[in-house]
Amino acid sequence: MTVHEQPRLNVLLANPRGFCAGVERAIQIVDRALDKYGAPVYVRHEIVHNRFVVEGLEKRGAIFVEELDEVPADAVVVFSAHGVPKWVPQDAERRKQFYLDATCPLVSKVHVEAERHHRDGLHIIMIGHEGHPEVIGTMGQLPEGAITLIETADQAATVDIPDPERLAFITQTTLSVDDTAEIVDTLRKRFPRISVPRKEDICYATTNRQAAVKDIASRCDLLLVVGAHNSSNSKRLVEVAERAGCSRSLLVQRAADIDWEKIGQPGTLGVTAGASAPEVLVQEVLDAFQQRFDVQVTEVDGVSEDVIFKIPRVLRD
Known part of the structure; x- marks a missing residue:
């Protein structure tokens, strides 16, 4: 034919x-680490969610692991672009492991935002998908119970908050813009005094x-x-x-x-x-x-x- x-x-x-810029930065960090320190370089979780990218880095000498106890004490370890709970770098320091943080700066911004709200005595609602590495990392910046996770507008309409007058919300950076707008609208109607992000969290x-x-x-x-x-x-x-x-x-x-x-x-x-x-x-x-x-x-x-x-x-x- x-x-x-x-x-x-x-x-x-x-x-x-x-x-995006965060993905490019994360991949570049692993590439540069391999150039500077030689293989192997260990990476906690997939550096970004793409098997083609991961397999390409594996061919260069990157080794992907789930947790730090799989990483030799004298090895270089990189944290993925999605961010990690606060205990992960603390654990690396305790183990005397040299680590590089490839967390996307826009995810780090949300981490800083959450910590600021917590210091101000606010309870935090996080809009995000349960089990996603970014959500795990963000919620892991604060003590257990400091953040309540919701995924839908229905949950926003029924979520029980200890003190509605002292409340803030943050979001995962990779959500549907329209879905999130609906959830935020529901929260703002229920909690008029809720503290909103200074700048949109969705990247x-x-x-x-x-x-x-x-x-x-x-x-x-x-x-x-x-x-x-x-x-x-x-x-x-x-x-x-x-x-x-x-x-x-x-x-x-x-x-x-x-x-x-x-x-x-x-x-x-x-x-x-x-x-x-x-x-x-x-x-x-x-x-x-x-x-x-x-x-x-x-x-x-x-x-x-x-x-x-x-x-x-x-x-x-």
């Missing part, structure tokens, strides 16, 4: 998509990628989000696409995972990528479609991102 006999497919490529990258998906969703017969199934921001992009008018929205880790029977023959395909998915995987997906369709790709205009986060000083040489 020649290219002219293949089904026509228009592809709308969302912008921005893929790596710029999450907000921008969701807006880019909203922009193209209604024009697509099918929308693919390139990202991992344990990536919160990637899963939120699928949900955003469905609500914005593309009922057929799927999450794929890479081209090999595409179910071509499920794909069918869409006229217009939207493609984006979660903040922890590298552009090479997007190109891989486009190449796979070009083998089966006569593809016309349109790069959709979107917000230009120029955020850069510095790596630790010890790695800048």
Whole structure:
């Protein structure tokens, strides 16, 4: 079959998509640590939620572990971009382990915010997904019971707070902007004196990628989000696409995972990528479609991102 006999497919490529500054910084920290200290470098949990990235670092000599007792005393250990509970660096210091903290600065900002509220004597509501590493890390900045986690507007409407007059809220950085707005609206109606973040906790990258998906969703017969199934921001992009008018929205880790029977023959395909998915995987997906369709790709205009986060000083040489 020649290219002219293949089904026509228009592809709308969302912008921005893929790596954010926090992910780039975290990967760079592991890369620089391997360059400076040599292999192996140990990493507590996945540095970011993407197997392609993790496997690439493993090939360079990174070893991913669940807890610090798996790390030799004289080894370098890196904490993931999602952040860690306060006891983790304390445990590393007790073990005399040299560690590098790859926590995204925007997650660290939420940690600082939580500590400030706690010092001010406020109880804290955290909006987030139970069990997510970022939520575990944030809640682990304070004593048990200082933070109450809620996930939905229904929970916001019923949550029991010790002193409604002394209350603040924070959020996970990778949530659905629209869902979070509904939860916040419910909280503010119930607790008019609740202290709000000085600046939006949901990070710029999450907000921008969701807006880019909203922009193209209604024009697509099918929308693919390139990202991992344990990536919160990637899963939120699928949900955003469905609500914005593309009922057929799927999450794929890479081209090999595409179910071509499920794909069918869409006229217009939207493609984006979660903040922890590298552009090479997007190109891989486009190449796979070009083998089966006569593809016309349109790069959709979107917000230009120029955020850069510095790596630790010890790695800048």
